[in-house]
Each structure stands twice: as C-alpha cells, then as structure tokens.
Amino acid sequence: MNTLSHARIRGTGFYVPERILTNADLEKIVETSDEWITTRTGIKERHIVAKGQAASDLALEAAKAALADAGLAPEDLTHLIVSTVTPDSFTPACSCILQHKLGISGRVAMDMNAACSGFLYGLEQVRAIIALKPESVVLLVGAEVLTSRTNWEDRATCVLFGDGAGAVVVTGSADAADSGRILDTLLYSDGAGADLLMITGGASSEPYAMGHVVGPSHFIRMQGQDVFKLAVRSMESVSREILERNGLSIDDVALLIPHQANNRIIEAVGKKLGLSGERVYVNVDRYGNTSAASVPIALAEARASGRLPAGSLALLTAFGGGFTWGAALVRF
Template sequence: MHTDFILRGLGRHAPDRILTNADLETMVETSDEWITTRTGIRQRHIVSPGEGCTDLAYGAAKMALKDAGIEADDLTHILLATYTSDYVIPQGACVLEEKLGVKGKIALDVSAACSGFLFALETARGFVALDRNAKVLVVASEVNTHRANFTDRATCVLFGDAAGAVVVTAGDPEDGPRVLDVKLGTDGGLGDLLTVKGGGSMSTYKEGEPVRDDYFIQMQGREVYKHAVRNMTGVCKEILERNNLSVDDVNVLLPHQANLRIIEAVGKKLGVPEEKVYVNVDRYGNTSAASVPLALSEARDNGFIKKGDLVLLTTFGGGFTWGAALVRF
C-alpha cells in the first residue's frame, strides 16, 4: 500500500549568543573581509557555557511538536542526527527523550556528519512505512564550536551551533508538506579529507593527556569543496530524473549551508536562478546536520517557501556522505 510521508511540523532553535566576524578578529589572525569574501558568513550562533547539543535539540523539538499539534507522548520514535552529542553514553536521543518528559520510545542517534538530517529523515520514512501509525520526531542538532579549533582560521570561522526538527507521519497531501523521495550516498574512501578523530577508539586519550589537534575538525578545504559541489550537483540531477522532473519544476533549491561559494556553485551547475536558492549561511554559518532543517523551517515561516512549491534539498558531509530530497509543500 502506498504511503505518503508528511512533515507534520517544522521547528528550529539557535542559541542566543552570537559570534561575529569582528569578534573572531580578536581571537585568531583573520578579518571580516577575509571571512566574508571566502565564505559569505558574517556571524554565527554559539552555545553558552553549560549549554549542549540536546538543549538546542529540545528547543527545536518543542517548536516542531507545537507546529504539528502533537504531544511528545504521542511520538513513537525520536531520532537525533548529530556528531556532537552531549555524551558518548547515554546517547543524545535518550537524553532528549528525558527532556521531553516521556519514556519508552524508540530513541536513537544517527551519525552522518552534515548529511545527518537527510539520513535520519530516510530512517524515519522507513519506520513510517513499517507502521502507518508511527509518529517520528527527527531532530538535527550540533555544537560544532566545541569541536572547532580557534587557532585554525581555515576552519573556526566556518561553524556555528543550532538545531532543526521535523515530525514525520503518514497522511494525506493536504496534511502538510509531503516528502516525495530521498536519495543518499557515501564514499568512505574519501573520509580522511574531513575528520574529527580525537576521542574515538582509534585515537584515544589517557587521563591528564592534553587534547591533540585531531580532537577538532580538520579538513582539506579545496578537496572538500570540489567533492561537495560535484556530489550535491550529481545527486540532485539523479533524484530529479528518478522522479521524471527537471530543474524547471523546482521552485526552491535549499542546499546545505556550508559556504556561500559552494551554494553558488551548486546552483550554477544545476541551472537554478539565484532568486530560487535559499541562503542563510551569512547569519548562522555551517551548522552541520542542523543546516537543512533549520533553513527549511525558516524559509517556510518567512514566506520564501510557499504552498504548492517543490523544494529540492541537498547536502554533503564528512564520511563522505551526501544526499537529496524532494518535498512538495
């Protein structure tokens, strides 16, 4: 039996604290002009001391649940896409479940770096396909700044902290935005181009040992740029072809907000006019897995996405991981 996968509610949350390019000028050898020219980023939201991944996730989740008209206890599944969970154990989805005041749900983390939201969305579609009564909360939340090396100007200027969320259920097209298709891919052979290794079982620390550089985000920027543009462009073309659609059918292109130059390159290669491409990287920076759902919620609420629009989502992340999704609003 055919199942329509509905986004019943959308939500987002960013911490109150803001780090501007001018602030970064006092912390590392850089300038507002250097950052803006190369990345398009002017500011980013960052957590305050004592504020963690699941705090941001909770804010986005509450907004999505309210938007969906669903109580937390009505949920059957809680998925948290992140690589910056509060702890190794307990997993972040379980911590979020507790913060939502519910118990006994299927709660698990999904790790696919910046592509985490789309990987979690496809996981949610699987749960709903198995049980049409399932109500799945999908949250993507990242505290990237805790894994950013603020002595490395090539990486620390890029990242911010935030969360985005959706509630996925079965339903009819009139019940809300409909997820038409999701297409994902990976290439582990390129994993060493973008890494966060420190603290893993192959890069351990002993008590009292200083934190090494590999604890922080490390990447070969030029190579990552090349593969990000190539793979996001490719997967967008593939998902459109698979659904007998063309670029002309797309009303909004919403890419992972990694870097304005990547966003512009993907739009240009696909042939999508600039006015159809949603951009908020200037205000949030790269929020990793949170990037796409944060932008999706914001774009709907500010009217950039309108009822009836076909929205093409695409992302790329460490691993390497990438994906695209088609959503009809």
C-alpha cells in the same frame, strides 16, 4: 487495515543559541578579518552555545517548536531520531537525553552520525519507519554544538562553524495531496575521502589516556579545497539524479535548500543546476555551518517566511564528512 502510506512533514522548527559571534569578534581571537571571511565563505556571524549548553538543550527547543507547528504534544511521539556529530556524550545517546527532557519515556530513540548529511539520512529512516508502522509519529532533529570541536587557533576552520538545531515532525498520511509529503530520498557515501574531513581524538582509533593533552586531532580538521570540489560535484549530481528518477526537472523546483557550509559552494551548486538566486535558500551568512542542523534550520526558516507556498517543490541536498551526500524531494 491501516491505509496510511506517505511520510508527511507535519511541523518544522529550529533553535539557535542567543550568543552571536561576529567576524569582528573573530578578528580578536585569530589572525583573520571580516573581509577575508566574507569573501571566502559568505559568513558574517554565527551563534554559539552558552557555558553548559549541550546538543540536547538545542534539540529540545527545536523539538518544541516543531511539535507546536504540527499541533502535537511530546506524548504523541513514537520515535525520536537525533542526527549529530556532537552529542552530549558517547553514551547515553542524545536522543535518549532529549526524550527525558521532553518528559516522555518508552519511545524508540536513537542517534545518527552522517555528519552534514545527517538530516537527509534521517529523513530516509523516517520514511522507512512510516512505511513499516504507518501510525508512527516521528521526531527528527539535527542538533550540533560544533564549537565544542572547533580549533580556535586554526583560522581556516574556526571561522566556519556555529551551533544550532532544526527539527521536523513526520507522520503518515493516506492523502497524496497533503502538504509536506516526502516524495523521495537518495543517499550515497564514500569512505575513501575520510581523511579530508575528520575528528579522531578521543575515538577508538585514538583513545584517551590519563594525562594526555588535548591536541589538534580532537577538533575538526579539513582539507578545504578538496572538500569544496567534491561537495559541489556531489550535490549537483545527486540533485539531478533524484529529479530524473521522479520524472521531474529543475524547472519544477520552487526552492533549493542546500547544506549551508559556504556561500561559494551554494552559489556553485545553484549555478550548475541552472537555478536563479531567488530559488536558492541561503542563511549561511547568519549561522555559519551547523552540520546536521543546517538543512532543517533552513527548511524551517523557509516555511516560516512563506518561501514554500502550497504546491511548491523543495529540493534538499547536503554533503558532509564520511564522505556522505544526498538529496530529498518534499512537496508542500
């Protein structure tokens, strides 16, 4: 009988497109300024795809990096999950396209849409797969081309978003002391706030028709102040709850890795949790909001930069459209 029982992050990786769009560049596109953007969001630049570059292309590079970090090959994978709101196509799934680009076939592949909480929702699915089939080797990728759904005439939203992908490779482990053990995940959702952050154009509620002109509904629409308040409240609450139910306190957390939506949100969550600045990971200034890719990009960077030494506890939390929110605890 196989005794593997714990889901363990074996490798992490990320990829962002080469092209950088700075606040100075945005000043030429829309009525805004570097000072306005920086003061309200903390964002200085974001990466955007080249023409013809799709979510699966970003996912591929992040997947390769995570596999290399884990010391594994694509052939070792049994499952592929891609969390995204901007897949290459409605069908086939981005995960199927990614599988083909990795040169493998016959694996389980599926996409997941939980917006900015997508990576955390994916982690719970990965834990379930490992519990059911402990021999599994699962690739989880958060990949987004949010600039494909950005209204460049809306200065309130176009300054926020960037493109990128982050990935983890997760396997089972019989040793509770192994680095990267996913201790717990905790997820929530509430559709009552759906109209505060949405993209409806082209979906079944607002289908395409020949000759229709693409309008604002085809792009991200957000009530920023309302989302801000809910994001702070929800991420603080779920972070406290997951720590409490695991018999841990905020003092046990080595590093908080929150969704990188807005530096003011990140600062507010850290402050409410009582975490000093050096215990909160921030890269929103360089990448902007990359939705489902945000947390895995930050996690990969944090590991690569030595911010998660052996024995450290990482608290991951996110909030996104749906609304969805959640948290995860990982012991490195």
